[in-house]
Amino acid sequence: METMIRKFREAVIKQKAFNYILNVTGWDSETEAPHGSFARRSEMLGIISQEAFRLYVSPEYQEVVNSLFAKSDELDDITRREIKKAKKALDKIVKIPEKEYVEYQKLLSLTQIIWEDAKANNDYDSFKTNLSEIIRYNKLFIKHYGIDNHPYNILLDEFEEDMTMKDYDQLFDLLKAELVPFVKQVIAAEKPRDENFMNAFYPKDLQMLFSNRLMDIMAFDKSHGLIKTSVHPFTWNTSPADVRFTTHCWENQVFSSIFSTIHELGHATYEQQIDEKWDNTLLSGGTSCGIHESQSRFYENIIGRSQEFWNTHFPDLKAVFPEQFANVTVDDIVMAVNKVQRSMIRTEADELTYSLHVMVRYELEKKIFSDEISIDDLPQAWNELMIEYLGIEPKNNTEGILQDVHWSGGMFGYFPTYALGSAFAAQIYYTMKKDIDIEAITKEPNLKKINAWLKEKIHHYGSSKTAKEILKEVTNEDFNPEYYLRYLKEKYTALYL
């Protein structure tokens, strides 16, 4: 037993080291590697990935995991959780024939370019063959797994453990029944306002200066992280000792940069506050997509778009851009950053309508993996759902079904976690409110006390607890989407009705 555990530890730390070094290279690829370097890079990474994969599926490692799994009862709680996780992942991966896996990876890498071109040319037909193949492989892999569950549930579980269509239906049925009509009410009540300042000229270096200010406001530990720019903002980490994120700077949309930065700082704060003791275990990193997104959405929307936040930090912003904000009031800012719109693009949607965009994708994925829709009918179905939930119809497939990168990368079951994140955030928020005075803290120079609460309740655990466990322990309740609806109704009623 002891020998097995020692062998397991050795295997885990070796996996960690390979992941670490591949991650560092990934960061370089995403943020600065020159264009002409990628052919050589993929040749070199192919060799290292193969080395890593061989360790991972080696008979020795499989034996260690299987034999420890058989004795789960005798393991301490932490090792038992690790072994459960290792066993689950291994059971899936060893069932996929290497040939199919390699072909699928090739397909994904080819599809990336095809999707980019299809989106640029509004040409769904040129994308649908590959999309169809990606879906076929996913269904095939699900069959290989041999797990007795609805295919879509298996995909959902990959991004959010133990969350099923039943849970998501509960969330989305509520949004359909209550949020869709509420959005109509809010939009009807909106009055035109002068928002020209939103699209003034904001030099990129000054936007980065303010992003640095936001890092201080959120008490980001700069000795264990950094900010850069990239086209698509993201957070990257290998351990709490090294957490990095990117933002983008569009010169005529300063708030796009600001909320990207706050959003990523939410993810980054989570990762920085995880206890280092999980570093060499399989329980490192944030526990799930939904919980991760709840942290980014909490800081971005609940804190970052609040009246109190801008009361406190508008002077900071004005100090960086005195001319651009010369005739702007705090209320102008608050209304502008909480403007509700029937929009086409999910990533640019406002807080109130965001989950309706997610709902479109959820309904379609459910149909795809229930064999209830053909690839040819997807664009039309997308557009119909947009009309039903948001009241507008995409002009073309570029702003319709082709807008997101996810499906071209084989990510089905990921989208719903975005809505889940907002819903988790609201549920956590109502608990936090009972414990600490959020409004008062938001008036302070930084958000350290909010960070501290989240660290104690959620962050420090890493993935040693599941999302469901955390939610239950923190809020004393299972997942309850009513909080999300309540939060949105309270906030937008106060702003608009």
Place this chain on the structure above:
Amino acid sequence: METMIRKFREAVIKQKAFNYILNVTGWDSETEAPHGSFARRSEMLGIISQEAFRLYVSPEYQEVVNSLFAKSDELDDITRREIKKAKKALDKIVKIPEKEYVEYQKLLSLTQIIWEDAKANNDYDSFKTNLSEIIRYNKLFIKHYGIDNHPYNILLDEFEEDMTMKDYDQLFDLLKAELVPFVKQVIAAEKPRDENFMNAFYPKDLQMLFSNRLMDIMAFDKSHGLIKTSVHPFTWNTSPADVRFTTHCWENQVFSSIFSTIHELGHATYEQQIDEKWDNTLLSGGTSCGIHESQSRFYENIIGRSQEFWNTHFPDLKAVFPEQFANVTVDDIVMAVNKVQRSMIRTEADELTYSLHVMVRYELEKKIFSDEISIDDLPQAWNELMIEYLGIEPKNNTEGILQDVHWSGGMFGYFPTYALGSAFAAQIYYTMKKDIDIEAITKEPNLKKINAWLKEKIHHYGSSKTAKEILKEVTNEDFNPEYYLRYLKEKYTALYL
């Protein structure tokens, strides 16, 4: 035989992949990894280095190399050179116990930060324990090798094959005898000039703009490389497809940035012009430190500090900094960038005195590896040599013994190659002059024709020829330090005497 060669190729490409990924991480460490990330990093790199090391010293690889080495006569010229190189490296490395190797790598990665702090705080004492450990490991490794040669010769050979103390003494004895008094003569002849423009305020972003201009002047391929900033400028590459370099920008010393950039562009041009066919062989990359440095010194000093270069490119510089250069002439620039000074910092030293700084380090390293000096006595010995060769004494250890990064990275025997580089450059220069009209090319918008000559004569070979072979083939002579002295005397006599 064929099987052995196939196995050798497979092993080489795997080594390449590990080097590649470790190099990418190294670039990240040098240019942006947050301070607090290094403890975790060294833990992870320790594991990957160990994996790489195991492949490298595996009995299978040793058998392949030894058996091919035994049949060297039957190999093609390229494979024979690779095997000779592999055998030489292997003979050394197999003698180092794995544990010691891994511990040494960890020590080096930790020492980097300790040196940075020590330098920032003028605190030699906080550095000397690690320095002493690094030296101890190097002496230990030399003992393990069991090669019948002076320890310092073994180190010298690692950076410049077949060059020994005898060769370097020949160079440095000449400099001691001729250059030290010539410097005194030049300094005595210097007249005060108005050089206030040298220390005007030059914003960092504009310095980077001009560095980008220099990349165009030197015809650097930006799709296969990039520039960043770091404290200590350096060039980095994994293959001709990805060549990066750094410069530094001090707001009151624009020429420091300019010549750092040109210098690194010299290294970078060499690496970019190597034939890609060497990528998966052991003959990739520049052939030796001395030849590498000859390329950077050639562009920096022989071209970059010439009258012709500034006749052509002063307007470019003035376009970026119109106010700072409003009342400055080309001659002012040429005299200022060729000013001879008794200065403290090697990297900031002028062309004429530069090798005297190297001589200080050479003498100390000789003493260290002859066991003729203690770690405690190094700072004082440094200062005494500075007085002897340059006539000045460092005020503190930050501008004395702590100034260079090399020893903190375990690089002993490297410094002398810097002086060798300048000497090689001069010898190559006198040959180039016979082939092409350097002055005329320097008047053109870019230096493509000089690049082309160097590519044909030196660069494209990678390390498929040794430094000594290249020098002989290009100049029709063995290494001859008299060219260096001749070049310096001609140039500075014309400028000052």
